[in-house]
Amino acid sequence: MCSALGLVRAATVADHIKPHRGDEDLFFEGELQPLCETCHNKLKKIEESRGYSIETGADGWPVDPEHPTNRRGGA
Numbered sequence: 001m002c003s004a005l006g007l008v009r010a011a012t013v014a015d016h017i018k019p020h021r022g023d024e025d026l027f028f029e030g031e032l033q034p035l036c037e038t039c040h041n042k043l044k045k046i047e048e049s050r051g052y053s054i055e056t057g058a059d060g061w062p063v064d065p066e067h068p069t070n071r072r073g074g075a
Contacts, residue, residue, distance in 0.1 A: 009036040
């Protein structure tokens, strides 16, 4: 099952939760999550380029503390 956004799809990619960016220790020892290819190749890459997730909770507010809406006191 793909763990992104609670979707029920076959997971085909073992995604590094924290991007390894060439760090061998993170690549081999980092925490992984199951994702479908669509989530990995589209959603995950958008999240990494922005620096925050656009996922929202049941209340409609972003859940990622790094999302600009959740930052306090300006950037």
